[in-house]
Amino acid sequence: MTSLINETFKKAKNMSRPALLTYTVAGDNTKKKSLEILKSISAYADICELGFPHNTPIADGGQIQTSAYRAIKNGIKINDVFAIAKEFKISKKTTPIILMGYYNMIYQYDENRFLKKCKNSKIDGLIVVDFPYPENKNFSKKCKRQGINFIQLVSPTTSSIRLKRIIKDSHDMIYYISMLSTTGGKLKVSPRKILENYFKIKNQNKSKNVVIGFGITEKTIKSLKKADGLVVGSAICKEISKSIKKRQNAVTNVTNVVRRLKNKII
Amino acid sequence: MKIKKGISLIDQHDQFGFWGGKFGGSFIPETLKKPVEDLTKEFKKLRKDKKFIKKRDYYFKSYIGSPTSFIKLENLTNHLGGAQIWAKVVSEANGGAHKIYNATVHALLCKAMGKKYIVGDTGAGYAGKMLSMAAKKFGLKCKIFMGAKDIKRQKPNCDAMKKNGAEIVPVYSGSQTLVDAVSECMRYWVSNCDNTHMCVGSTVGPNIFVKICGWSTAQISRELKAQLKSEFKRIPKKIKLINCVGGGSSAYGFWSEFIDFDKKQIELIGVEAGGPKKSKLHAAPLSRNAKIGILHGAASYVCQDNEGQINETESISAGLDYPGVSPIHCFLKDTKRARYTYATDEEALNAHVMVTKFENLNPSLEPSHAFAEAIKIAPKLNKDTIIIVNSCGDAQKDRDILKERLGKI
Numbered sequence: 001m002t003s004l005i006n007e008t009f010k011k012a013k014n015m016s017r018p019a020l021l022t023y024t025v026a027g028d029n030t031k032k033k034s035l036e037i038l039k040s041i042s043a044y045a046d047i048c049e050l051g052f053p054h055n056t057p058i059a060d061g062g063q064i065q066t067s068a069y070r071a072i073k074n075g076i077k078i079n080d081v082f083a084i085a086k087e088f089k090i091s092k093k094t095t096p097i098i099l100m101g102y103y104n105m106i107y108q109y110d111e112n113r114f115l116k117k118c119k120n121s122k123i124d125g126l127i128v129v130d131f132p133y134p135e136n137k138n139f140s141k142k143c144k145r146q147g148i149n150f151i152q153l154v155s156p157t158t159s160s161i162r163l164k165r166i167i168k169d170s171h172d173m174i175y176y177i178s179m180l181s182t183t184g185g186k187l188k189v190s191p192r193k194i195l196e197n198y199f200k201i202k203n204q205n206k207s208k209n210v211v212i213g214f215g216i217t218e219k220t221i222k223s224l225k226k227a228d229g230l231v232v233g234s235a236i237c238k239e240i241s242k243s244i245k246k247r248q249n250a251v252t253n254v255t256n257v258v259r260r261l262k263n264k265i266i
Numbered sequence: 267m268k269i270k271k272g273i274s275l276i277d278q279h280d281q282f283g284f285w286g287g288k289f290g291g292s293f294i295p296e297t298l299k300k301p302v303e304d305l306t307k308e309f310k311k312l313r314k315d316k317k318f319i320k321k322r323d324y325y326f327k328s329y330i331g332s333p334t335s336f337i338k339l340e341n342l343t344n345h346l347g348g349a350q351i352w353a354k355v356v357s358e359a360n361g362g363a364h365k366i367y368n369a370t371v372h373a374l375l376c377k378a379m380g381k382k383y384i385v386g387d388t389g390a391g392y393a394g395k396m397l398s399m400a401a402k403k404f405g406l407k408c409k410i411f412m413g414a415k416d417i418k419r420q421k422p423n424c425d426a427m428k429k430n431g432a433e434i435v436p437v438y439s440g441s442q443t444l445v446d447a448v449s450e451c452m453r454y455w456v457s458n459c460d461n462t463h464m465c466v467g468s469t470v471g472p473n474i475f476v477k478i479c480g481w482s483t484a485q486i487s488r489e490l491k492a493q494l495k496s497e498f499k500r501i502p503k504k505i506k507l508i509n510c511v512g513g514g515s516s517a518y519g520f521w522s523e524f525i526d527f528d529k530k531q532i533e534l535i536g537v538e539a540g541g542p543k544k545s546k547l548h549a550a551p552l553s554r555n556a557k558i559g560i561l562h563g564a565a566s567y568v569c570q571d572n573e574g575q576i577n578e579t580e581s582i583s584a585g586l587d588y589p590g591v592s593p594i595h596c597f598l599k600d601t602k603r604a605r606y607t608y609a610t611d612e613e614a615l616n617a618h619v620m621v622t623k624f625e626n627l628n629p630s631l632e633p634s635h636a637f638a639e640a641i642k643i644a645p646k647l648n649k650d651t652i653i654i655v656n657s658c659g660d661a662q663k664d665r666d667i668l669k670e671r672l673g674k675i
Binding site: 054055056057058059060061065069072077078102103104105107108109129130131132133135153154155156157158159162177180181182185 | 282291292293294295296297298299300301440445449452453456457458459460557558559561562563565568570572573574575576
């Protein structure tokens with residue numbers, strides 16, 4: 001049986017465009033608001049990544065840190081994250097949802113219990129930022145058994161031997177980190193170079209869906225549209241921060257950003 | 267879980283970097299896998315390289331000033347009237363604390379790997395000050411990440427860093443202390459790992475950093491072992507080695523040569539920061555039964571909530587004000603080789619007052635925690651027991667806090 005994630009990439013491919021993936025932090029800035037944002041942007045986003053906020057995020061830049069701290073301050077708990085995802089999937093059955101976060105949250109919740117809860121909430125995939133290959137091998141197998149896509153990350157520093165191994169053990173989707181940076185950094189590598197690296201990964205196994213993330217904004221997204229998918233996170237979190245500051249409707253503003261992003265790649 | 271004899275504790279981990287199967291590891295973003303692997307290979311090679319060891323020993327001696335002295339605190343011993351109290355005065359090391367060992371080794375590694383930039387975190391400011399010194403000495407460009415709260419309370423060390431030409435990057439996120447400084451430093455390394463070397467300031471962080479730091483500070487116990495033999499003709503029958511524990515780098519360095527001894531002969535006592543007497547906050551994950559969690563790339567006992575969010579900590583001592591602790595100390599705790607306890611802010615201050623009153627020694631607030639425990643247990647022990655406290659930092663940096671709390675300069 002093919003996964004919903006795979007199906008979604010196939011659909012985008014049939015329309016000769018990359019899939020658009022968004023990242024928002026669960027509970028930013030409230031539980032209700034973040035669900036509203038998720039539902040509203042999914043009109044344009046193909047896959048929604050939902051971050052479970054952690055207060056010591058070692059790989060996130062300022063924008064996502066701000067969103068995460070805001071969500072935690074507003075009392076978001078891990079069960080709320082599942083509740084948001086579950087609620088979202090009830091109304092948007094065909095939009096894959098990917099949970100993204102740090103391993104300590106999973107460790108404290110207990111791996112097996114966490115995965116059961118994921119399955120129960122109809123989570124399609126998982127990204128764990130600080131749980132690299134090969135340490136994540138067992139966990140990744142556990143995910144597969146529950147029908148959850150474990151998404152491996154690769155970066156410009158990943159060696160070619162390592163890359164081969166990671167691809168071999170990966171599921172349907174691979175996340176390529178565009179450059180040496182935390183999330184939300186300014187794109188400091190040329191899109192040509194990024195795509196060159198991207199195809200080194202893609203050409204090893206064409207059946208894998210490879211997405212590019214980090215540094216993607218309204219300005220840069222178009223130049224990378226040859227990829228299977230593109231992830232935008234910090235630019236969205238930034239818009240939420242801006243809307244709150246200006247006392248504007250974050251749902252409308254964020255949806256507009258996502259719509260514009262989508263228009264640039266179709 | 268068992269400690270093996272005859273093998274350095276820093277090497278007693280499994281293939282994934284775990285001590286006792288569950289402490290340590292390398293929980294790092296993919297981008298850091300390569301630089302961590304490179305560093306691991308380089309360190310593995312260099313620690314067996316005779317030339318490198320010679321170089322290390324040369325700088326330890328001529329630059330750091332090894333060995334630091336080992337002295338009896340006669341007046342304090344007489345005052346307390348129990349066990350003999352001795353101190354290993356590591357604060358005599360160049361710069362005023364044990365952090366210089368790790369900083370020097372990291373600067374040498376950075377040079378060996380052909381990197382020109384070095385970054386590090388700091389709490390009390392000692393790790394930062396020493397890294398800035400070592401960077402200056404070896405011609406490296408240096409950036410130090412430090413919590414905004416710590417910058418305020420440890421000004422003398424910040425002045426030193428600036429004087430050495432290092433850039434201090436203030437960290438305003440979270441509690442604005444060491445935990446946030448380490449996070450920000452790791453973020454910086456993620457973004458610049460192609461030309462920059464990172465020095466983690468204690469025996470914490472991904473496996474390799476625990477090893478390098480432990481390997482560096484182990485010099486303290488090598489010296490002590492020789493000093494014990496020359497002072498007592500042989501290793502005495504009853505010793506208690508008391509050390510403060512924040513990340514745990516000085517404690518590991520103080521103990522490493524003595525881990526194979528029976529604990530009835532040499533007891534290892536770690537003293538964590540209990541925080542203000544009336545506060546619920548502390549920085550004592552080992553002695554106040556925190557759960558295992560993942561912080562800054564390693565699994566250890568961590569002050570955290572049920573969900574895995576890292577708790578704020580509170581301590582008068584910036585160097586101990588950290589929610590996690592070295593995986594090596596977790597291993598020593600679970601194997602029961604070391605015993606861990608805590609001292610409150612007030613107890614540490616009182617200890618500082620007592621030590622400075624009786625002795626010509628000026629321990630910073632970090633080792634004052636260790637002295638608090640020594641003062642507590644010494645009267646109950648007989649004079650054949652040798653208590654040795656690692657006086658691993660000088661209180662010069664604490665002058666503002668001491669002035670505020672004690673009204674003295």
